[in-house]
Amino acid sequence: MNMKRLASVLLVLWSVSAFAKAKPAQPPDREVWITIGSDALDHVHKALKNAGHEAAASGGEKDGITVLRVRESQLNLISRTMHETLKRCGGFIYHETESAALAALDLTVAEEAAKATAVTYSIDNAQTVNSLVAGLQETAIRQTINTLSAFQTRFHSSQSGLDASNALKDRWESLIPAGRTGVSVAQFPTPSSAQPSVIMTINGTTLSDEVIVLGGHLDSTSSGSAAPGADDDASGIATLTEVIRVALLQGYRPERTVKFMAYAAEEVGLRGSAAIATDHRNRNIDVVGVLQLDMTNYKGSPTHDVALVTDRTNAAQNTFLTSLIGTYFSSEISWTTTSCGYACSDHASWTTAGFPASMPFEAPLSVSNPHIHTPRDTLANSGGNANQSLKFAKLATAYLAELAKGSLQPDDVTPPEVAITSPAQGSAVSGVTTVTVNATDASGVSRVELLVDGVVRATATTSPYTFAWDTAVETNGSHTLTARAVDGVNQSATSAGVLVTVSNATSAAGFDSGLRAPRCASVSNECDSGTLLNGRGGFMGPELNAPNTVQNSCADGLSGTYLRESSNERIVVSSIDGAHLTGGALVNISATVWSQTPRSEKLDLYVAADANAPVWQFVATLSPPDKGLQVLSTPYLLPTGTTQVVRAIFRVRGSAYPCNPGSYNDHDDLVFAVGRDPSLY
Incomplete structure (x- = not known):
């Protein structure tokens, strides 16, 4: 039969046999022999006794290995016992005859000359x-x-x-x-x-x-x-x-x-x-x-x-x-x-x-x-x-x-065909924008990458190749989208560029996959993390992209239940006078927290003038006045620096520190664009 002809069907439904198979004969429950580590004997004998089986007969021991005579039906129980009591998968070798088992005792690694x-x-x-x-x-x-x-x-x-x-x-x-x-x-x-x-x-x-x-x-x-x-x-x-x-x-x-x-x-x-x-x-x-x-x-x-x-x-x-x-x-x-x-x-x-x-x-x-x-x-x-x-x-x-x-020596030497099908050339985009890519190749497409101005923003490995591009992490203005496809033999091709204009009027942050934290890329009078920080540690509540600290630099605690134990839910940086955030301006930093035990919980705020290489400066420690959701805030004078970051740490007990491990501690960062104060230059 031509098996190649069946290959395309088998590739999809390979779990279904192509032929009718005879039902296998059930082996008789006969005596067999195994070699097993001597340290496991007590566990095996106890398991057999508790299950009502006859005792296994020992047939010799050497160098910590014992020969046992058992029933075929007992092997599954012995296997489970080895796993449950000694954390071993298997842990014994089957032999058809007693002589083969005894020979295995003598065939030690030291005595057997290497064949290779x-x-x-x-x-x-x-x-x-x-x-x-x-x-x-x-x-x-x-x-x-x-x-x-x-x-x-x-x-x-x-x-x-x-x-x-x-x-x-x-x-x-x-x-x-x-x-x-x-x-x-x-x-x-x-x-x-x-x-x-x-x-x-x-x-x-x-x-x-x-x-x-x-x-x-x-x-x-x-x-x-x-x-x-x-x-x-x-x-x-x-x-x-x-x-x-x-x-x-x-x-x-x-x-x-x-x-x-x-x-x-x-x-x-x-x-x-x-x-x-x-x-x-x-x-x-x-x-x-x-x-x-x-x-x-x-x-x-x-x-x-x-x-x-x-x-x-x-x-x-x-x-x-x-x-x-x-x-x-x-x-x-x-x-x-x-x-x-x-x-x-x-x-x-x-x-x-x-x-x-x-x-x-x-x-x-x-x-x-x-x-x-x-x-x-x-x-x-x-x-x-x-x-x-x-x-x-x-x-x-x-x-x-x-x-x-x-x-x-790949047979396929032709790179993939790849094109961005949406958004269209010259589009104005804002918020989360769907980018759709069409990619094909004779050897299959291994992955497709979305690039913004030459920087990879996201990767997809399965068709259809669609990306939810959060434009909030880009500055307002013109940007070029391209897609790069890599095929099964590691050949790549890049699509033609699609020029779009980012126009975000809101102050909502988007998740920056490079910095690994929420970010407002355009200068505004406010930067708001929105719902991106809800929860803690990626397990407690819907916090996506946990821990949401720059370059994953500080992990969250992994204990508790969402909106029962402590968590930081939101960070907002806003100008006090309503003008754009600029170096030297007085701003308000606020954090929304969920407090369970106000007497033992504290909010520590830190800032850094450069989110790409943060040097943390302590701002304040604030105390929640009551249980439940509440907003804690403090004023702060912005330093100079075009890409700044604020860190909120909601901790249970302990003292202030820029990265503060603890089972219930939540660490979150917010990166935001800052303009230059003309009076300083």
Whole structure:
């Protein structure tokens, strides 16, 4: 059957298998063998006893690893126990026979000679890395997570688990461009499981005998009837799928052979990866590096994006990964280390087989996703987006391009077509104005940027490309709008300019995406934040763009309920005599606050003459006289400076300071244009 002919359909509805599939046979509840960390034995024995199961029989122990004889039906309970009590995903390896389990005790990392060729971890392929990374899209990752987690379960012995494997195979095949050779997708059978693993192979050009592997696991598990597994591990598979999509779209030709793998039956003892890793070892395939992505989308740590697993992984390759972060992503990806115990994911299969493996995880194990292995493992419980997974896609892309090397040979060499369709040339605009852009390209449009006078004001990644341009952040007068479109192979084009006239008669501020704060760009007799500051911290009330301090320089407290605990709601700067705001003039600064405990709350006001490099000057501390909404104000003499800023800090207890952390403290800035007093020049 011509699979290419089906690609366009599968791209949209890939979760539906193209063929009628036979219902998988249910495995008998037979005795099997597992190796497990000895530190987990008490937890496992207790869980089995509490569930009314027979006790697991021990069959040997060495170097902190124990052999257990259990029933097939007990594996899911053991897996849940490992997660709930030890924060481990998996934590054991399945073996068909007692002899295989005992052999695994003897096959320690120290005793097993490394099978892979020693490689030099050089970082010298920046052009390829940067081009591939530029094409990655959060929306594409999110769509794949949604599609995979829509299966009621992907448990390895279920019909839907088999359907998910078939659907993923079809999806990966649909990503291969027509006419592209040297790329194939196949399924790999899993011992004692109905679910096969899925493997995409991209043949290398000059070092094809050397292989790198990027993998995650396909299956899911839960104690309930539903096992969406959005984070564990639809997120890892979605991350890999996006790396594949961009690499093939941009015509990536690696020097080393690359294999992307979606392992089956990970949740019941790493069966899929163990079978594949053992096969590669037995056939003397030279696997020079393995990257495991098991859970990438739950940001459990507020300070770190990636937690690099240090136990049962390769130290040299781990250092390579941290070097990639430092070279390419130092400003957006922070990392730490963690340990996850014996056999916590599929990288352990490759380590046992003698190949160098690494596992960057989404958080330290102590703050990992509490929803996995339950029906609550949904995208909504990972923030509702794929922003965290996008960071892992970037790291995986850099790993791919720097370890497999190679270059891009895109078939599409034509840049996008892009034009602004509204507003019309010569229009007068004010307030929030809708800008509509039409952009098309044979390789798809990756993103469209709106530029005002050459400065990017907003970005859109999905069609229709419309922007809500707040003209209040621009000065009154003529401005040129352009749109820049970037396609899937990182080619860009810029539209013809559209000249418009901004004419704002009001004093309402707009949000300045550059300064990250409300701003009145035109000189007037008043600047009013309006409703932009309502709430606190982006969670308490409707405060958009929190924290609304210049360059996000001071965060809000994240405790309380809107209009019950303290918050700053509004800032207004107005001239006392009704004239335009000018340097040297006396003005009134007022802030509307919500007070819950007036005796312990204070409003601190600060100003700075240059919002682009603020040096804060204390103005006053004011006390709310009563509970509820009220306006507090004070006069102030404006300094010289054309773009000034006032900061309002509504705090609970403590003393005045320009940035004052506290669970209930609210920080807000208002940037405003100031004219020059002719008498001063």
